[in-house]
Amino acid sequence: MLNMPRVKSRPVGGRAICDGCLPPRRAAAEHSEECGRMAWTLRRDIDRETWKHNGHGKNTVTRKQWACSWPPSTPPVLMLSSRGSKFFSSGGSHLLASGGMHKPGVGVRQMQVMASKDGIGQKKGRQGSGTAVMWFRNDLRVSDNEALLRAWQTSSAVLPVYCLDPRVFSTTYHFGFPKTGELRAQFILESVADLRKNLQKRGLDLVIRVGKPEEIVPNLAQAVGAHTVFGHKETTSEETGVEGRLKGRLAKVEVSSEIPGKSVRNPQLDLVWGGTLYHIDDLPFTPNELPDVYTQFRKGCETKSKIRPAIKMPQQMGPLPDSLEKTGGCGPLPVLADVGLTPREQSPLGVMPFVGGETAGLARLQDYFWAKDKVREYKETRNGMLGADYSTKFSPWLAHGCITPRIICDELRKYEAERVANQSTYWVLFELLWRDYFRFLSIKYGNSIFYLGGPRNVKGLRWSQDKLLFEAWRDGKTGYPLIDANMKELAATGFMSNRGRQIVCSFLVRDMGLDWRLGAEWFETCLLDYDPCSNYGNWTYGAGVGNDPREDRYFSIPKQAQTYDPDGEYVAHWLPQLKNLPKAARHYPKDAYLRPVVPLRFGQPPRNQPSSGQGRGQGHGRGRKPAFRRN
Structure with missing residues (x-):
């Protein structure tokens, strides 16, 4: 998490708009039905920064207007502010949805052909030209990676990039603790190394740099003449702050255009939704309507939504751009010293080793489900505290995007079909849905969660x-x-x-x-x-x-x-x-043993210090910084 000021506007939606609520500068859109689902074919770009939601006031969007489903590839997000509604592509300046806006390197007709019921057109193969940049962050995997797939589909060459941002290794906002300890830092570096290996197996590589993404990525995009930078959308302010600054820097980059009649253009930023069990576009409510009780959220998702299957990725995704040498090459794998940390081994008392990366995450999935057959008793053992297999322990790989909830769900469905479906197999999804819930809540409540x-x-x-x-x-x-x-x-x-x-x-x-x-x-x-x-x-x-x-x-x-x-x-x-x-x-x-430092008690904590909290909508960033003091 990076230390950014609080954004006054907050994203509250990811659903589609209906015909009666189109922005003034959008041409007509046509509905096409495929496999019982609605897909949108959009014919022109939108001035997403200025249009107001017609006829519904400045700050309101009714349930009826969200009835149509946006293609599940790139969720648009509404920003509500005192100046009215704003529509933008998940922090990017160019909406790239299946069958959606014209994409550099891809004609409008090609975009229409690429549309599929899953909104990503993975079965249509590669149909673009030019170079796309894939910006990796908390999505350190090749499998089920929609942003990477889009980069491949819309280009003839892909440049994967990872930036080891020193701010991630600075100090926490209120009390100045290390933001990232040595063990998690090592896990991240292992994940990056594994990502490079897996990309190399598919004809690509990983450009690694130490520094701020908003400074590094635009320079790389200019060096290779990229038409688009792809990545996954985040929801909390430090990460979205980076997205906003990157978008601003890209707007100042000029590269030779591949579109006839246009001499120069700016690389676009396309951030897509990923990393949750339920796609944001498939929720039965907009994020600002998210129930405040988990049970209501869960029941709504289970009865009205469907979990999408994991995306199947091409076996070969190369080549790298010919101009790679202009970027200074791929660069060495980073080490902890690059961010001022010293390696530290996990304790031998640990119940299992945690090794970062997609390969290790998928191996844990296979081991827990199939080799040890532990998922059949998960509900009974999940509250344990000692041992390797009382719980799935998928969470480290999920947190860094080495595996996804959809990958787990697909494997779980296979397990249920071949072995057993019971309360334990259901409970794995139940817990994954908690993870979804907290992520969607961060959209609804913004920085007030801090x-x-x-x-x-x-x-x-x-x-x-x-x-x-x-x-x-x-x-x-x-x-x-x-x-x-x-x-x-x-x-x-x-x-x-x-x-x-x-x-x-x-x-x-x-x-x-x-x-x-x-x-x-x-x-x-x-x-x-x-x-x-x-x-x-x-x-x-x-x-x-x-x-x-x-x-x-x-x-x-x-x-x-x-x-x-x-x-x-x-x-x-x-x-x-x-x-x-x-x-x-x-x-x-x-x-x-040691003498207890406090007696046990029930009820509220002792009220022996004045509150230093701030309410929602007050202050900046994560609220007022308190003094860390001794009573």
Whole structure:
């Protein structure tokens, strides 16, 4: 996450507009029905920056206007502001949808031919010319990669690019923790190395640079004469800030045009939706209508939407552009020293090794589903804390886009057809849908997910920022073995079970009374599977300031220990000093262990500090920076 100011406008939609609501400068659109779905064929570009949604006021879009489905390839996003509606292509200046806007290197008629029921035309093959740039970020894979497929389809050469952005390795917004710890940084570099290998197998390579994408990518695009930069759309402000600046820089780049009668042109930015189980265009509601209760969201998706299959990618996707040498070549694989970090090995106490990359992610999928057949009992084991296979542990690869929820879903359907379909196989999708939910919520609520008061702007709670208490929690020295074991696992491996995350969150907020953002930012530092939407969504939920008005959960440490670690095996694994104690005493070691730093309590955190939170719509960035102080 990069430290960008809060954007006043917020994206609230990704659905289509109907005939009666077309912008003034759009020519007529025609409906064509294919396999029971609606596809749009658009004939001219739109001035997406100025048109107002006709006849519906400045800031309102009715349900009726969203009735028609936009092609599921590039979701348009509506920005609502005081100046009225704006329509833009996911941060890009050129809407490139299946059967959509004219694409450099591809004629309008060719675009119509490329349309398919899946909106991506993967069966139509390559029909473009010129060079396209594929900008990789949190989509470090070749499989099920729509942006990469589009780059290939609309060009005769593709230049894949990855920028190791130093800002990702700076410090967190409020408390100055390392934004990315050594273990996640190593996972990212492993993923980049694996991506290069997989691209090479398909006739491509990966250009790697250290620096800001908005500075590097335009220079590369100019050097190779690219007509378009493709990538995947992000939703949180630091990432969308990069998108906006990249778009602005590309607008100043001039390259020789391949379109007859046009001498120069600007490379376009086309950012497509990806990385979720349900495509944003297939939701039964717009993001601004997203239910504030997960169950309502889940039921709506399950009854009214369909999960798309993973995209099949071509086996050969080359060549690279002939002008590659003008860019300085592909460059070496980065190392941690490039971003000021020192390598650190995962602890041997870790329950399994986490190796970054698509290859390792797909191998874990095959191992968990087929080799070990563990998915059939997932629902019964998912709350475990010790062992490699009590849960899928797909999350690190999902967070960095090494695999996608759709890849998992396709494999799950195959498993259900060949072996068994039960509550456990369903529950894998149930949990993946939580991940979708938090991502869509980040569109609805914007930067308020980072504020102390959360999306609901909860006021009146007082939070402590006691440095000594936080350090005891961070270092696993609270005097409560269940808390300490989980925190030591996190620091040593970059992973913690879902059950453990809920327990340590509740303890920090409810028992210690600490500012929940301390915990969220420390998780941001440590987690291999960190992504801003899931991390801050879960922390606001656990702190009782999230979007769900019913959030106020307390996890009793004794009850959690008795239920999920009755013999103390987990705590003894991470706290060796407890191994020789009787099993019944491992969670209650008394004088054999540290003295508890706080007593356990129920209810709200102690209100011994004034609130420093900001409500939604106030302040900038992620809210006011608090002082990190000792009480």
